Amino acid sequence: MQILDGKKVSEKIVEDLTREVFLIKKNIERIPRLDVILVGDDFGSIKYVNMKEKKAVEVGIDVKVHHLDEKTETEEVTKLIKSLNDDETVDGIMVQLPLPDQIDTNVVLETISPEKDVDGLTPTNLGKLFQGDKSAIAPATPIGIMELFKYYKINLSSKNVVLLGASEIVGKPLIAMLLNDHATVTVCNSYTKNAPDVCRQADILVSAVGIPLYVNKDFIKKDCIVIDVGSNKHPQTGQLVGDVDVEDVVDIVSYITPVPGGVGPMTIASLLLNLMHCYHDRQGNREFN
Amino acid sequence: MQILDGKKVSEKIVEDLTREVFLIKKNIERIPRLDVILVGDDFGSIKYVNMKEKKAVEVGIDVKVHHLDEKTETEEVTKLIKSLNDDETVDGIMVQLPLPDQIDTNVVLETISPEKDVDGLTPTNLGKLFQGDKSAIAPATPIGIMELFKYYKINLSSKNVVLLGASEIVGKPLIAMLLNDHATVTVCNSYTKNAPDVCRQADILVSAVGIPLYVNKDFIKKDCIVIDVGSNKHPQTGQLVGDVDVEDVVDIVSYITPVPGGVGPMTIASLLLNLMHCYHDRQGNREFN
Numbered sequence: 001m002q003i004l005d006g007k008k009v010s011e012k013i014v015e016d017l018t019r020e021v022f023l024i025k026k027n028i029e030r031i032p033r034l035d036v037i038l039v040g041d042d043f044g045s046i047k048y049v050n051m052k053e054k055k056a057v058e059v060g061i062d063v064k065v066h067h068l069d070e071k072t073e074t075e076e077v078t079k080l081i082k083s084l085n086d087d088e089t090v091d092g093i094m095v096q097l098p099l100p101d102q103i104d105t106n107v108v109l110e111t112i113s114p115e116k117d118v119d120g121l122t123p124t125n126l127g128k129l130f131q132g133d134k135s136a137i138a139p140a141t142p143i144g145i146m147e148l149f150k151y152y153k154i155n156l157s158s159k160n161v162v163l164l165g166a167s168e169i170v171g172k173p174l175i176a177m178l179l180n181d182h183a184t185v186t187v188c189n190s191y192t193k194n195a196p197d198v199c200r201q202a203d204i205l206v207s208a209v210g211i212p213l214y215v216n217k218d219f220i221k222k223d224c225i226v227i228d229v230g231s232n233k234h235p236q237t238g239q240l241v242g243d244v245d246v247e248d249v250v251d252i253v254s255y256i257t258p259v260p261g262g263v264g265p266m267t268i269a270s271l272l273l274n275l276m277h278c279y280h281d282r283q284g285n286r287e288f289n
Numbered sequence: 290m291q292i293l294d295g296k297k298v299s300e301k302i303v304e305d306l307t308r309e310v311f312l313i314k315k316n317i318e319r320i321p322r323l324d325v326i327l328v329g330d331d332f333g334s335i336k337y338v339n340m341k342e343k344k345a346v347e348v349g350i351d352v353k354v355h356h357l358d359e360k361t362e363t364e365e366v367t368k369l370i371k372s373l374n375d376d377e378t379v380d381g382i383m384v385q386l387p388l389p390d391q392i393d394t395n396v397v398l399e400t401i402s403p404e405k406d407v408d409g410l411t412p413t414n415l416g417k418l419f420q421g422d423k424s425a426i427a428p429a430t431p432i433g434i435m436e437l438f439k440y441y442k443i444n445l446s447s448k449n450v451v452l453l454g455a456s457e458i459v460g461k462p463l464i465a466m467l468l469n470d471h472a473t474v475t476v477c478n479s480y481t482k483n484a485p486d487v488c489r490q491a492d493i494l495v496s497a498v499g500i501p502l503y504v505n506k507d508f509i510k511k512d513c514i515v516i517d518v519g520s521n522k523h524p525q526t527g528q529l530v531g532d533v534d535v536e537d538v539v540d541i542v543s544y545i546t547p548v549p550g551g552v553g554p555m556t557i558a559s560l561l562l563n564l565m566h567c568y569h570d571r572q573g574n575r576e577f578n
Contacts, residue, residue: 125412125416126415127412129416130416130419131412136412175464176461184475184481186475187474192447193447
């Protein structure tokens, strides 16, 4: 069994991006810029925004955090987004979720120009992803998963890939990306009959159900590659665990993402990859994507 | 074996729509309007536009066909679309494909406002479909397939549905619609290994590969429901045949769409359903959808 090491791969991506931005600065080109909108004082949200800001600054990207009051209304947020849409120096706009209750999240997200939608949350980007359009921006988690496949040279063509869970930010964009790479894709949900039987057909199994230790050896055929998107609290120990019961499947799988240290650490690196994708598209440097 | 009779179901839909438009007129409300853009004099395109116009007029919808010269440039078409986007009396805009070579089809289609995109071809509508947004407009063929399921009371929840082929106008929107109805969905493409083995897992098989008589009894488990989207010329007889070798599977399947007379006749009815969807959304009558 080999570990798909998200920590290592994400560090490699950050290193490559740092070199890329260094060269941009050296050539005295416009510096890539990320604008983050944070509303209110939720402890977790502030922590995530700080982590993203720190990593972006480390890479050399200009970051501007717009920290708005807890009581801010929808209209004020959309007004800010519109001004950032129109600002030529802004490459990516990210709204930290969840937003306070008085704000209409859908209206806010739909206001972001698809070219600057660095979290890949607009319907236009999801549709473009399914149309195989190179300008499409996908959400961070599926990008992180695809980057792991790329790093470990896991070829997807003709592979049977089974997805457990089809959320808008993980499963659905992943369907598009896997089909674009010529995989055969099966999508299971909570209504699926005999999920273990379906999963045992998988060359690659991606679990994003959010149930601790749900996937055991009944779900896995010999040499299956397992991607564990789960990030759950163990019911007894309270520790962070994934969807997969690693001890049970350790002798069967060929590759697996650990939790923590698998898909999770890829998220911020993927956000920064997206920002550079937006930057190059806006600069007209299509060959970078 | 029971036939899924697209001709009969489409006639029922047209009948219902005719009654609906009659009531709209009786209540002296605004009449729904479809604008069709036709460029050049391709024989097939003119025939299709005439068929659509005839059926829409029969239902009572206002139709305006914009027949442009063969040599028309992209900009002239997008200018027309923009004026129709802004015209409050227009509910749906349809561009007959294919367009002449000098026209950039993607640019033309992306100009159509998603609310008036009656063919469901914009990335925004495809993305909305995957996000389960009720305002999403899907292309005509997958809508026709879903209407057949509805008419024959075929419940999709927990069913294993296998799609052969994942085009942007059939397979991909259908993935979204099937997942929204809680099916387990598998998508095969030309890279799939052992397609017959995969298809034999299907409670419902949808074939859209465009290869005459490709699907035989090796692909079908007992009582499978088969949707044949193919519209192919028989290599020997030259007759119109589907993807499915009906004689070979007749004793195994529970339901099947014939070719001709299955999915095909649903197309124009679905276009008109979409137009009424656009009309009601624009009128603010969400309960109709």
